[in-house]
Amino acid sequence: MTNILAAEGTQQVADASGVFSLSWLLIALPLLGAAILLIGGRRTDRFGHLLGTAMPAASFVLGVVLFFAMLGRDAGERSLGQHLFNWVPAGSFQLEAGLLVDQLSMCFVLLITGVGTLIHVYSIAYMEHDLDRRRFFGYLNLFIAAMLLLVLADSYLLLYVGWEGVGLASYLLIGFWSHVPAYAAAAKKAFVVNRVGDFGLSVAIMIMFFQFGGVSFAEVFSGADGASEAALTAIGLMLLLGACGKSAQFPLQSWLGDAMAGPTPVSALIHAATMVTAGVYLVVRSAPIFNGAPDAQLAVAIVGAVTLVFGAIIGCAKDDIKKALAASTMSQIGYMMLAAGLGPVGYAFAIFHLLTHGFFKAGMFLGAGSVMHGMNDRVDMRRFGGLSAVMKVTWITFALGWLAIIGFPGLSGFWSKDKIIEAAFVGEGWRPWVFGLTALIGAGITAFYMTRLFVMTFHGKRRWDDDVHPHESPRLMTVPLMVLAVGSALLGLLLGPTGAIQHWLEPVVGEHGEEAPVLPIWVLSTSTVVLVLVGAALAAAMYLRRPVARTAPVGSVATHAARRDLYQDAVNESVFMRPGQYLTRSLVFFDNRGVDGAVNGVAALIGGSSGRFRRLQTGFVRSYALAMLVGAALVVGAMLLVRV
């Protein structure tokens, strides 16, 4: 574990001592909470939500302590490895289970436990009337534990355990109301699509093991230095497949929209702030591999750019507030992937945007949950409108999240997204123009669809159904909203202009020289802001100045396509599902008629003939005697014949 000086961008790992030797508790506490709540059953109903909230909160406190302890160390000595146990002792192959606490995982620990705790608090009120609230908190704790394991693991195999753990928790939580068939189907869809991605990750781990003889980060990254580019490209592409599945990137994005079937806090925690960003974490963590494989890196950037536009277009047409936010999540993760695909120039900004996005998107999802809470769980934005007067806190906090995501100057999204756009314009040849312009236009579309969402929900005429009486949500829900709103507003200012996030992550993701974009920075910043303003103004003109229809108008071909998620389900169905069904059907037919036919035929033949032979057992003793006599005569005759 120690003293392995790895490839460029990775620092020496020191043994965890002092307070850092407690880092296993980060994972153990929520895991304990999940175990108590899920095994304890009904007996824990009374205090389940409190215990479930206390566990991530304790993890958060420990995370903060670790963070300050890490701040107290020198910049080059902040990477700490904690050996847990010998996991797979198999002859000469030894796999150790250990944790790696460094600057990158620390960012995630604080995000997961911090935002996670807020969402737990929110859920206490949001799920108050649900009979299964205790089970909900058990699953949430399980998720927190798995996600922390994912980001703290010091080997790809242990990371894979966390990876599957969050997939399981996501599946359980999407299908939390599994008595609704559509929700159960959504959970299954998420699980199946994630399986495709997980397959990629597992293949990547196998190639690593084959190439480097080990799967720990230290072994892989030191091996990546001397490895062939082909091997690194293969690993990189497989890792990308895994990242696409988990982060809902093109072409494995179809599950995220349906995943909104889960309770809203789940959408906020898992499908906006943390789990779906695991793919970005994977790419950034595997920086030494991607640095050695430019083709794989380019693929990451292309996937990010495509998803960025894809999600943005879908977001423009959705009337379901959660699905519009989901499309936006997809698009924002596209930004992160794009940044991660740009190489060392973008890694830190990918994580930066991930952190700010974690705050503002979680805040907006919780805001959407608060709106649904007041509107009898309705999600159709065409039946909202004019809510700013009755839900003041939700309105203001949502407004901050909205300004943050569209990149309003000064707020979080402005700092993080602007940096990604700048980084996308760095480079030579066609790349800066394609990626840069995509990111730039994406910012404009983002402003359009988020403004549309915001004004349709909170402004304009009241288009409520007769039986709803919107009201502000209880304190337990509004306080997390306020905290997240403050984070959305200030986090970017805190980390962005000072360059803090870059300096912090530099030892992990590697240094890069100051490279100038192909256009001057002031041009980029100005055009971003102008595009954002144009997008927002357009949305305001279309959905604020003009009345919004209570039922969706027919719309153009493009609107139709976007409403149907750009036909991603149709494509998946016609390309994968139907041929797969035909294949399985023909296999079943062959199995029934061919294999089973042969087996059953033999059995029927034997059964039928024995039915005939059975008739020989007449029960008449004399016929048996005759048979014996004839048999004996035959034997004697045969013996005589052979003798002669």
Next chain:
Amino acid sequence: MNPMNYIYLSALLFSIGSAGVLLRRNAIVVFMSVELMLNATNLAFVTFARMNGNLDGQVIAFFVMVVAAAEVVIGLAIIMTIFRTRRSASVDGANLLKY
């Protein structure tokens, strides 16, 4: 006297016995026919012992007698039981043990 005559006699007795087993219905008669067959083989064994000049055949004849004695005990007991339950000793009547 030619020992082959005993063999012919033995074959004749065996045939009579087997015909009795196959053709008669009364269990007692069938049983007696079985005894006749056993004794026919005994006669053949003894004759062969004489022809070959050793005692093997005679020894086997003794074994057959012992087996026959045991068989009489069991066989008569079975016939008695069948007769008691069915009021008849017909071997064709007792045909329940079949397919």
